[in-house]
Amino acid sequence: MKQILQNLNNGETELADVPCPRTKVGHLLIRTLASLVSAGTERMLVEFGKANIMDKARQQPDKVRMVLDKIKTDGLMPTLEAVRNKLDQPLPMGYCNVGVVLEVGAGVSGFSVGDRVVSNGKHAEVVCVPKNLCAKIPDVVDDDAAAFTVIGAIALQGIRLGKPTLGETFVVTGLGLIGLMAVQLLRAHGCRVLGVDFDPLKLELARKFGVETVDLARGGDPIAAALATSRGRGVDGVLITASTKSNEPVHQAALMCRKRGRIVLVGVTGLELSRADFYEKELSFQVSCSYGPGRYDPLYEESGQDYPPGFVRWTEQRNFEAVLDMFADARLDAKPLISHRFMLDQAESAYKLVGGGGESLGILLRYSNAAENPDSELLKRTIRLDRPRSEATRGTGSVVIGFIGSGNYATQVLIPAFKRTSVKLKSVASSAGVSGVHAGRKYGFEETTTDSQSLFSDATINTVVITTRHDSHARFVTQALKAGKHVFVEKPLALNRQELKEIEDVYNDLGARHSAPLLMVGFNRRFAPQVQKIKSLLAGVREPRSFIMTVNAGAIPPDHWTQDKLVGGGRIIGEGCHFIDLLRFLAGSPIVSVQAMAIAARSGIVRDDKVSINLEFGDGSFGTVHYLANGHKSFPKERLEVFCAGRILQLDNFRKLRGYGWPGFVKMNLWRQDKGNAACAAAFVQAVQGSEQSPIPFEELVEVTRVSFDAMDLIG
Secondary structure, eight states: OEEEEEETTTOOEEEEEOOOOOOOTTEEEEEEEEEEEOHHHHHHHHHHHHSOHHHHHHHOHHHHHHHHHHHHHHOHHHHHHHHHHHHHSEEEOOOOEEEEEEEEOTTOOSOOTTOEEEESOOSBSEEEEEGGGEEEOOTTSOHHHHTTHHHHHHHHHHHHHHOOOTTOEEEEEOOSHHHHHHHHHHHHTTOEEEEEESOHHHHHHHHHTTOEEEEGGGTOOHHHHHHHHTTTSOEEEEEEOOBOSOSHHHHHHHHHEEEEEEEEEOSBOOOOOOHHHHHTTTOEEEEOOTTSTTTTOHHHHTSOOOOOTTTOOOOHHHHHHHHHHHHHTTSOOOGGGEEEEEEGGGHHHHHHHHTTSSOOSEEEEEOOOTTTSOHHHHTOOEEEOOSOOOHHHHOOOSOEEEEEOOSHHIIIIIHHHHHTTTOEEEEEEOSSSHHHHHHHHHHTOSEEESOTHHHHHOTTOOEEEEOSOGGGHHHHHHHHHHTTOEEEEOSOSOSSHHHHHHHHHHHHHHHHHSOOOOEEEOOOGGGSHHHHHHHHHHTTOOSOOEEEEEEEOOOOOTTSGGGOTTTTOOHIIIIIHHHHHHHHHHHTSOEEEEEEEEOOOOTTOOSTTEEEEEEEETTSOEEEEEEESSSOTTSOSEEEEEEETTEEEEEETTTEEEEESOTTOOEEEOSSOOOSHHHHHHHHHHHHHTTOOOSSOHHHHHHHHHHHHHHHHHHO
């Protein structure tokens, strides 16, 4: 299928071949009939992409601060690589989609195959959208009008926050698509409306909708007009739907309002507010969030957990339905807002227009129908990557790899690490398709797919690398082992004891019947060059050691998927296992006891990312892992200290290793951080090629995983 992607590096827009996304639980798979290009949002993205690196930095000062902090901890080159990798990723465009349901995911009710629906799906021939971000289209509403539903919901949510009542006077500043939908909705509320803009064509459209206007380009005075429209009292509310860096729209809104008036920001403006403007009139100011309640809530959007109407009357989905009802009742009219129509294969021309190639307002994209392009063609979930590459580029080794997962870590770290070896990169799987296409092109895979099961049935693939979200690791590991594939899985190996037991049972059963495939977890720290140096130095010491591992983990929001016990497992199981494995490796002896303590329980804080874990080893050594998310970024992110035989070793961020009291050793510093990713991948590949044992014995993988479960049980 075809999908519009934008390159944030250079602003170029591409109509790419992408495999059809898989139908997920709680989602609808939709064949697109039409989609609307959002002139404001999408123009902003195109302009950002075309900007040079300095201009990009000026537009996102908060991101610049994050980059500077990362340089301090990780070094210059890794940080630059991370920035380039982020900008290199294609961005799927669009969020105003009309289509027909092709498949209904498990757990979805109220929708059927063949239903015509609106959604916030992308500009793609097929989209997979959560059920709460879809709404059925009434039969009397055509596709062109329905394509404006999401834009209308954005306007409607701003209006709901403004709480207009019959007879009140409202100003709409900025008469783009959202502004022109807003003036119609306010008129339908029984309000008198004043529209403010610079564009005479948009002002003319507003007047056709029964709105008084102010032409700023001709020196119109919005303050005077607002007073006149409100009979000298000041307007009841102002809806700002403009996009500008200026603070003037908010200042003007304050001057236009009556005492205790309401100002709602729907667009983007400068926010250097004057206290005097708001204090004297006791004005209220609020920023509207997208389509309404539920937006950016993963439980609502991804998990399909609706809000009870008795408590939250208007959600984003119910706002969609309200806008569609307004179209059905002919109280909203989108036809005058359509300035251009293009077929999808003319996307490049459409985006030239968006990027400033002429006057435009509502740009509609039309898609082929089932007679022109059958569903069976669009539903193909595996595509060959036609970009010319030599076999040498793709690799010709005996290890043929299929990657499941192509997110940031995979594309920035793991795939490059495996590519440096002599492996052949055969297939890369992703759920939505876009990231798989990007990774496949960039690193020379032969194909990309959204059907991860195809990697297990492909007889030419003998090795599978799993880099998906944590809750799928154990399932994919057991499937790959049963299919006879060697497995490299990112940590953690499993999220609970039941999953771990299933892996043990499968692995041991295969080993009892014949030689089991290799299984490796991406515990990369033990392969880092400085850790290997520490291991060699400790080899000459014949007494117990003391280890202190301090992890300045940094805060992650409580609603992030890694904090979800069912999806990410929490940060100790999801990441803390790295450091348990590191100390287990350096001790060279089994862990015989575990103690753990978390920070005291307080309302609103996550406890299990502020933890101290004490490990006792069979040789009398002990180690402590301080995993802390409540520190400061200026402190080293990972610090290891080893005490033994009157000597000390200290490793900071896998860049600086210092020895105190070690004969013949003072320091080992690296010009760039090396956590051992490349060495870890190379060791695994070498073991597969030589039919050797896994670089980390299976028993140790199980032991470390089980200890992470023990630690979580102890902290409750």
